Amino acid sequence: MDRISWCPGCGNFAILRAFEKASQRVMEEGYDIAVSSGIGCHGKISDYLNLPSFHVTHGRVPPFLTGLKLANPKLIVVGFSGDGDGLNEGAEHLVHAARRNTDITIILHNNGVFGLTTGQVTATSPKGRKSKSTPYGNPEYPINACQLMLASGATFVARVFAREQKKMAEVFYRAMKHRGFSFVEVLQPCVSFNNFWDLRKEVFWVEKAESVYEAMRMCEDIRACGVFYAEEKETYEDAVWKSTF
């Protein structure tokens, strides 16, 4: 395997380690896991995990995983996506996968920047941010990924900070074990283009909300972390099997 090519100090290392821990735990329980990733720094994680994987194209992880899960319902399938990958190019897929309650887990590496193409703004970059593509400041408002997923019908929505590896591993584990569409946003500092490791002083942990509306309010503050929402609902796969056969 190639040496890991992320920048030293990148938040992706923490995600990799936490996921290794969580996936180990899931596999010890007898499950098989397959993963996929999109395009961007996060996408390289497919190469670094000792798991079946498919490094697909930009933004296309959710439909790919949906097709894989339908073909082999016994697999636990996990997709890695970035803020550019999942919220710019692939937002449509993410919304529909959540809406269907497809039994897949999406881990969104949110570093607020296109890292691998040297630092342009993404859908989560703040308004006014200067970058090579926005020399006069970003004219767009950012999107709140967790709110978007809650509004779309995701049945497990969480946010973690890359600094908190243990908590992150626990949330990844719960997300994988959740039956239905699970979404975990990881606040992942990019040391080269958007370094926010300092956020550690500000992040705070919240308890699960009782309703989607409460969860929406809870995750409005981007520094809020925790499992905001979780509910059981018929999955897409179950509905498909029921109606086809």
Add this chain to the structure above:
Amino acid sequence: MNVCIAGAAGDGIRGAGVILGKIFGEFGYSVFVYQEYQSRIRGGHNASVVRASEKEINSHGYYYDALICLRDYVFEKHAERLRGVLICDSSFGLEHEAKVEFPINETVERLNLPDISKNIAAISVFCKSFGIEAEVVKSVVRESLGKSAEEQNIEVVRAVYENLDISVGQIRRVGEGKELVSGAEAIAEGMLDAGLKFYYAYPMTPATPILHVLAADSRCVALQPESEIAAIMMAIGSAFGGERAAVGTSGGGFALMSESISLAGMAEIPVLIILAQRSGPSTGMATFTAQQDLYFALNPAHGEFPLIVASPLTIEDSYRLSGELLNLAWEFQTPAVLLMEKHITESHTTAKLGGVVKREVEIFRERSREVFRRYEITESGVSPYASPPALVKANSNEHDEYGFTTDDAEIAAEMYAKRMRKGEEIAKAVANLEPYVEMRNGKDWIVTWGSNFGAVKEVAEELGYSVAAVRFMRPLFLPKISGEVFCVECNYSGLLSKFLEAEGVKLKRILRWDGRPFTPEEIRREVERWTE
């Protein structure tokens, strides 16, 4: 015999054409049904042309032996083609020498039935006038319509048969009953016989009927995702999971799939894409046929990778080729494009489908500690296939034999060449699959591809021309032809013609790009015009 049923959208013109086609099939005729309809749900002008012959046919005719009008205003549009009987409501007051009139509207109203029953009434008038027994009509109506519509429509048939006493001809049984199938059904059946498990499609005319057919079939899962991009990505996901998957769309949706076709080429994932052509560019004429996307199908995506493209000649051929392409895609682990036309997917014919079998390929599915050598460099270029839970890594990036990303010049060059070598193996396989059809009738030729074949074959036999019809477009095998050559295509510039010209063949183009398919009469007229 060539019969046209014309009316408005919502009058059940399409259904009437299918029912009449089934009646002719029941009497042992070879039948072709062409559906011409507008992109609207109510009103306007729709037509269904049903042709029946004792000889095997694969086209409809230009002139009508009978015209059934469900609206008065559609007559004008068709009058020029009518060479026989006009069948219509008595109240229309249409001028034509040979006419069978019946109070269709009044009868349907008197029986208190919905307007749509007028189509069954009109067919009954036709059948009674041509000596077909009421029982045949009733049994086909029963079989074709759902339980709820059954009784009332049988009542309509009875009312017409009791009150109409006229004979303008006699349709006789010419052989064993034949079954009527649509192009969409043939394509679906071919894929299912070749092991299709998943079909993903976003609705787009004229590929949508394939989705409808498969959605109602429990042998596979057919789903409608958020976009064509999602559809093909789901298919790639299922194929990575070891199950056969296909997608279907028209030009606009195919454009959206481009990126993922390249991904399937790179990651060596088998996927069958059905491209059902309609008149373009852009939205074009959504419900009209065309052969404009040949070059698009041949070059659908960025980068070089082996691709299989074939275009069937008839509805029956669609069954064979859809199955064949799904098998080939899996044998060579690469995307395949079935290039269809509206004139096939939405037409009907009498055909007996059978013969396609799933050719198994080995898939490694065991858990393992070692990463599977999924992209092993081999002489043929084909590497062993594996699906999770096997430790298999697939990649959109250039990769080594284990699927890990690489930009090493040596590995990249070898891996690229490995993929491309599959193209040579595909060519060897396709050479044995009748890449083009040849029929020798004389020294001069009419060349064509796709659905024109049916009309071309008839004209060539009549005028003494040999026929060559290209089926596989990539790898492309061109027939060796000489003498005077015509090339018939439904596009503006002659896309197949250009390939033949590049081989030094001098030819005369017979083209149309008005969204209408060729009839034998029109091709004959063109050939004669050139030879005058």
